Amino acid sequence: MHRVLSGIQPTGIPTLGNYLGAIRNWVALQDSHECLYCVVDLHAITSFQDPAQLRAMSLEMVATLLACGIDPEKSVLFAQSAVSAHARLAWIFNCVARLGWLNRMTQFKDKAGKDREAASAGLYVYPNLMAADIHTYHATRVPVGDDQRQHLELANDIAEKFNHDYGVDFFPRIEPLILPEAARVMSLRDGSRKMSKSDPSDQSRINLTDDAETIALKVRRAKTDPEKLPSETEGLAGRSEARNLVDIYAALAGIDAASVLRAHGGRGFGPFKEALAEVLVTRLAPIARETRRLVADEGYLLGVLRQGAARANALAEPIVKEAERLVGFLS
Numbered sequence: 001m002h003r004v005l006s007g008i009q010p011t012g013i014p015t016l017g018n019y020l021g022a023i024r025n026w027v028a029l030q031d032s033h034e035c036l037y038c039v040v041d042l043h044a045i046t047s048f049q050d051p052a053q054l055r056a057m058s059l060e061m062v063a064t065l066l067a068c069g070i071d072p073e074k075s076v077l078f079a080q081s082a083v084s085a086h087a088r089l090a091w092i093f094n095c096v097a098r099l100g101w102l103n104r105m106t107q108f109k110d111k112a113g114k115d116r117e118a119a120s121a122g123l124y125v126y127p128n129l130m131a132a133d134i135h136t137y138h139a140t141r142v143p144v145g146d147d148q149r150q151h152l153e154l155a156n157d158i159a160e161k162f163n164h165d166y167g168v169d170f171f172p173r174i175e176p177l178i179l180p181e182a183a184r185v186m187s188l189r190d191g192s193r194k195m196s197k198s199d200p201s202d203q204s205r206i207n208l209t210d211d212a213e214t215i216a217l218k219v220r221r222a223k224t225d226p227e228k229l230p231s232e233t234e235g236l237a238g239r240s241e242a243r244n245l246v247d248i249y250a251a252l253a254g255i256d257a258a259s260v261l262r263a264h265g266g267r268g269f270g271p272f273k274e275a276l277a278e279v280l281v282t283r284l285a286p287i288a289r290e291t292r293r294l295v296a297d298e299g300y301l302l303g304v305l306r307q308g309a310a311r312a313n314a315l316a317e318p319i320v321k322e323a324e325r326l327v328g329f330l331s
């Protein structure tokens with residue numbers, strides 16, 4: 001059975017992008033794989049986080065994951081900072097990865113923006129920590145959105161170089177598990193940018209805790225173009241905003257884009273947006289309700305995290321100890 005690992009940053013309320021690109025896939029994998037899911041707070045502080053806010057967002061993230069269907073009995077659900085093996089292996093990987101490799105990472109360029117000199121060193125080595133998250137458990141399958149594909153290739157390059165440098169076959173190859181539909185959900189305000197929980201504009205995203213009215217309003221205001229919806233997928237070429245809404249509908253309804261256009265093509269965006277809002281509300285309202293219930297029970301959430309950290313530590317410790325021994329550390 002393949003071991004699965006994935007993580008999510010507690011940097012805001014998870015979005016529809018996180019859900020369609022990653023979380024729903026996490027839920028589906030629980031029955032067929034050994035799954036570890038972590039709230040990656042070490043990654044979160046690569047951009048400054050207010051401490052009280054980070055704590056609250058971490059708990060809300062755990063509540064949301066549980067509300068989406070992560071079962072803490074089946075999966076190991078934990079906070080990254082509670083397992084020191086991640087940071088120890090990340091340091092070793094900082095010394096294995098080459099600067100030239102990191103310089104090619106597009107996420108760093110996107111997140112650092114124009115003022116690259118002011119970005120944290122942590123943001124720069126973020127992909128090395130992500131590689132450590134996975135290799136700490138010898139996980140071989142990683143369910144993520146398409147935006148993380150480049151980081152997974154880097155994680156394989158790091159493992160290969162470690163194995164080569166130390167003359168071992170210790171870290172296995174990993175494969176991404178990316179769902180084709182809605183693998184990359186785009187911003188509602190700009191079809192060329194991905195939907196992101198830390199985007200300054202709340203109108204750019206659907207949060208998993210948005211109520212029905214907010215969802216309807218955001219969808220109504222979503223940027224589109226003056227043309228009608230096409231009846232065939234070829235007609236979506238060069239129309240990133242229209243494609244995004246169609247892809248979202250398709251992913252939520254469990255059908256392909258062609259079927260969406262057969263039902264809604266040839267008409268303006270108005271009626272389609274109404275139908276889309278309805279599908280969104282049907283799917284997200286139960287998640288929002290359950291998240292609210294769980295957030296009120298902090299004791300339960302902390303208990304889930306404690307139990308998850310104990311299980312994660314037991315799996316990680318022997319693997320990272322062995323990596324440290326291979327490197328030549330005395331400890």
Ligand code: AQP
Pocket residue numbers: 006007008009010011012015017018019020021022143144145146147148182183184185186194195196197198199
């Ligand atoms: N727009 C997206 N479409 C598809 N998948 C997405 N993911 C994120 N945005 C989209 C997937 O969600 C998982 C968790 O992401 P993350 O929290 O680790 O960091 P991120 O990729 O940087 O996501 P955000 O929402 O954009 O966070 P912030 O704003 O904090 O940077 C990943 O598997 C990712 O692929």
